Amino acid sequence: MSQVVSVTKNRQTRVYSPNRGFKVIAHISIGVKDVESSKRFYDQALQPLGYRCIRAARSGAGYGYGADIFFWVMAAERPVLPDDESGLHVCFAAPSVGAVGDFHAAALNAGGRDNGAPGPRPIYGDDYYAVFVIDPDGYRIEAYFGPGER
Numbered sequence: 533m534s535q536v537v538s539v540t541k542n543r544q545t546r547v548y549s550p551n552r553g554f555k556v557i558a559h560i561s562i563g564v565k566d567v568e569s570s571k572r573f574y575d576q577a578l579q580p581l582g583y584r585c586i587r588a589a590r591s592g593a594g595y596g597y598g599a600d601i602f603f604w605v606m607a608a609e610r611p612v613l614p615d616d617e618s619g620l621h622v623c624f625a626a627p628s629v630g631a632v633g634d635f636h637a638a639a640l641n642a643g644g645r646d647n648g649a650p651g652p653r654p655i656y657g658d659d660y661y662a663v664f665v666i667d668p669d670g671y672r673i674e675a676y677f678g679p680g681e682r
Contacts, residue, residue, distance in 0.1 A: 558602070560603055561592075561605075562606070565611055567606070567607050570593070570668065570669060573639075573644065573667055576642035577667075577673075579638060580626075581627065581631055582597055622674070625676060632675045635663060635675035639667070644667050645666040646665065660678045661678065662676040662677070
């Protein structure tokens with residue numbers, strides 16, 4: 533089995549994997565009632581993780597790093613209703629333990645609700661450090677740092 537290889541060129545990192553260089557998931561989209569409100573939240577919450585809005589329009593906003601968009605907030609007439617029992621959440625990779633805490637503070641400051649303070653999560657792994665927040669639309673989001681998986 534081939535290994536995943538990360539190559540940095542011109543300050544952009546590309547990940548090449550056994551599946552011919554393609555990511556497992558190209559992007560994920562969530563439906564929201566108010567794109568501008570969600571954009572304000574995610575602009576602030578994702579900044580400590582190094583992500584930014586790459587493309588914005590009335591109908592949605594796409595987030596990522598470099599030129600790669602991996603997360604969209606899109607206008608939807610019927611967004612998915614919050615369901616604490618569904619198991620659905622979006623996890624954002626963090627570059628450090630400090631960035632996990634900074635994400636938490638920024639997300640709360642932007643209108644998110646705490647759903648689990650920053651800290652180790654040994655139930656998921658010995659080096660799993662994460663925080664959980666509920667965004668203004670009720671989506672459960674996480675920031676995670678785990679050097680053992682890099």
